[in-house]
Amino acid sequence: MIKSNLDLKLLEKCAGCGACYSICPSCVIIPGYDPREVIKDILAGEFDKWLDSKHIWQCLECHYCLEMCYQHYGFENAMTALRTIATKRGKYPPQVKRGWDMFAKSSRLGEPAMPARKKFGLPEPKASGKDEFLKLHELVLKAREAEAKKTGTDRG
């Protein structure tokens, strides 16, 4: 499962220089947060043990590790892959689920605040692309289903 979410060959090339660790804000402030440990386990085929850990949600996706990595990889990619797998198994913070559900239903993460708009004299907001978006979502799911049938695998 991890292979469809992460390029392990690239991950194996990590030279362990530690530039990512030295610049990561979560590594600075959160005791016990060290994605290098996670990567070790991924390479040893033991990524499963991190799926319940809150640490995989502590990556801020600030992309700083990506910029500092001389291979332009960064451990953020490994954390993103684990979050995706955890999510597929229904293991995610409640807020992530709420956010996704609102997005899937309305195409947005919040609707324009109408009373406040009026107070500030702002014009009527432009229409969202909700209908098109819902159709697109349906098309994506259909294509995925067809692909799964064809290959007989769950791409997840």
Add this chain to the structure above:
Amino acid sequence: MKDFAVFWGCTIQARFPFLEKSSRIVFEDFELPYKEIDGFTCCPEKSLIDNVDHEMFVVTAARNVALADEKGIDIVSPCTGCVSNLATVKGELESNPKEKETVNNLLKEIGREFDGSAKLSHLVPFFHDSVGVHKIKQTIKKNFEGMKISAHYGCHMIRPSHALRNDDPIDPVKYDNLIRALGAEAVETDTKLMCCGQGLDRVDQHDNALHMARMKLKELIAAGADALTVCCPSCFLQFDNNQFLMMREGEKLGLPVIYFTELLGLALGHTAEELGLTAHRVSAEPFLKKWAALTGDNQTEINDGLNAVGEL
């Protein structure tokens, strides 16, 4: 200058409409050719959407870009997250023709096509590069001489650099140049490029989020900054709202957080009320009072913030 569509994003319109107000004011004052178009959705946000379904992340962003592509216009956004997410997908599709084809096959069924011709810009580098520091200096009516202001770029204004290519991702200068163009001293700090930490609130880790906000605020207060300026609704939420929550618990903070468009709007001669600074949860008054004293202007007094508009 080419016409551009404003991509307001969900957060500004849902939670901080006053930031839309100040953005409109500065667009008008600089007579910028901004358009508003129907059909935009969430960019979409990376941590909530990409982690759950990468394919939906990609097609949704591609569709948003396609709306500007087909009108032959660019996109400018006052939200760093929106620009970064749209640019990340644009970069991914431009470097992967096969994926682009798959996405376009899907978009075709709803009558859209992504070609990536729309240039995507965040408002800060846009003002720096397309409006220009010289033009800004010529246009402003008042400057911030004697004020110390620190820029928080926000991770996604400049990163990932391979997709955004708008400033140095580990030593950016443009926001600081703009502060100096407005006459203020640009305060440098050790936490200049540190993530604001708001992402931790999105995954139910509020205490860690507060901890990160505190680190930056304390450093800035110790450095004698009069204000922190941001141009990202997520960073604004972190430093304004979360700072307010910490102050309510008795922490001595109180550093005004001023959006880039508000700062520019003040320099253009607009009042704090007009720009919506009254809706901030942390009062901007200490900043405005000091500035008024320096400029000998009594017009900038405002009522203390915490009005209903800023309620969450």
